[in-house]
Amino acid sequence: MRGARLGVVALGLLAVPLLSSCTGGMLDPQSPRADKVIVLWWVMLGTSSVIFVFLCGLLLWGLRRASRNSARAREGQLNRDRYLVLGGGIALPVTVMVVLMVLTVWAGRSITEAAGSDAVTVEVIGHQWWWEVRYPDTGLVTANEIHIPSGEPVNILLKSEDVIHSFWVPELSGKIDLIPGRTNSLIIEASHPGEFRGQCAEFCGLQHAGMRILVVAEDRDSFDQWVQEQGEPAPALNPADDAQLWEGQQAFLGSACVYCHTIRGTNGSGTLGPDLTHIASRQRLASNMIPNTRGHLAGWILDPQAVKPGTQMPPTQLSADQLDALLDYLESLK
Ligand code: HEC
Ligand SMILES: [Cu+2]
Numbered sequence: 346m347r348g349a350r351l352g353v354v355a356l357g358l359l360a361v362p363l364l365s366s367c368t369g370g371m372l373d374p375q376s377p378r379a380d381k382v383i384v385l386w387w388v389m390l391g392t393s394s395v396i397f398v399f400l401c402g403l404l405l406w407g408l409r410r411a412s413r414n415s416a417r418a419r420e421g422q423l424n425r426d427r428y429l430v431l432g433g434g435i436a437l438p439v440t441v442m443v444v445l446m447v448l449t450v451w452a453g454r455s456i457t458e459a460a461g462s463d464a465v466t467v468e469v470i471g472h473q474w475w476w477e478v479r480y481p482d483t484g485l486v487t488a489n490e491i492h493i494p495s496g497e498p499v500n501i502l503l504k505s506e507d508v509i510h511s512f513w514v515p516e517l518s519g520k521i522d523l524i525p526g527r528t529n530s531l532i533i534e535a536s537h538p539g540e541f542r543g544q545c546a547e548f549c550g551l552q553h554a555g556m557r558i559l560v561v562a563e564d565r566d567s568f569d570q571w572v573q574e575q576g577e578p579a580p581a582l583n584p585a586d587d588a589q590l591w592e593g594q595q596a597f598l599g600s601a602c603v604y605c606h607t608i609r610g611t612n613g614s615g616t617l618g619p620d621l622t623h624i625a626s627r628q629r630l631a632s633n634m635i636p637n638t639r640g641h642l643a644g645w646i647l648d649p650q651a652v653k654p655g656t657q658m659p660p661t662q663l664s665a666d667q668l669d670a671l672l673d674y675l676e677s678l679k
Pocket of ligand 1: 474597602603605621633656657658
């Protein structure tokens with residue numbers, strides 16, 4: 346009996362690091378704002394552990410007392426019981442709730458409090474099952490990979506195109522829902538350059554788990570350069586000089602791709618799928634599910650359902666030459 350109880354306690358303790366992911370993750374914030382969320386988390390864990398142990402003690406004490414119940418004992422205890430009910434049943438819970446509420450508001454404000462008016466703003470729009478990313482200040486559009494300057498608060502505006510999603514990059518911030526017809530906001534700040542992985546945190550359908558996001562924080566100069574490069578349209582092609590790339594572009598414009606994808610600088614202006622103007626510059630494909638290599642790209646184009654069952658992108662039939670040219674073209678879109 347005792348052994349079994351100890352086993353349960355040990356399992357419970359083990360679950361804490363497991364559920365919060367041991368490497369980095371929520372318990373290892375890399376942001377001055379997420380720091381406050383983690384303070385709140387520890388205070389809540391600490392308080393509830395103490396209360397839990399205290400209640401277990403009370404329960405055992407009550408059980409023992411009940412078994413020795415006698416009229417004499419009962420008389421003296423009535424008074425004490427009243428204090429126990431008033432103290433433990435009213436004063437203690439009210440105090441604990443108020444303290445936790447104040448802390449929650451304090452931590453919540455740190456992640457939603459407006460950044461300065463010169464802060465970078467990023468609009469993140471949830472789709473089943475990928476992230477559209479827009480920088481309204483510069484008109485830049487990309488997907489699935491957010492770049493931010495490190496050491497600066499960044500405004501994230503969250504919207505949804507279909508169902509409720511939730512934006513969560515544990516090392517940088519708490520999570521906030523993306524709700525259709527509404528704009529929520531969140532401030533993130535990376536204290537140093539680095540890459541931070543995130544995940545949709547509200548069940549949104551079949552590929553919910555396949556809706557990952559990557560935040561790349563870099564120093565101001567690299568960030569400005571990235572913005573500059575991503576703002577450029579795809580280079581104009583001339584069939585005489587770049588026959589192969591031209592073929593590839595024709596394959597893109599001549600097949601269904603063009604209805605769903607935009608490549609700025611061409612006639613392709615579909616918006617059902619991610620903007621591909623700089624697809625070769627992204628680290629991963631399909632909402633960060635597969636590496637951005639030629640092989641994975643080919644597999645994705647020919648049979649996206651095999652990679653991400655349920656995804657909104659249909660398979661495309663292409664001849665070997667067409668596929669080869671299309672891959673060359675997409676890989677040139679740096
Ligand atoms: C019916 C619309 C549709 C068509 C047609 C379509 N796609 Fe897509 N595509 C999507 C959607 C939606 C996604 C996002 C899928 C996801 O991550 O779940 C996507 C994702 C992609 C990605 C990964 C982008 C990223 O940022 O991860 C590439 C590359 C791509 N498509 C290329 C193509 C090419 C090339 C064609 C034509 C051969 C094509 N697509 C046809 C809708 C479409
Ligand atoms: Cu989701």
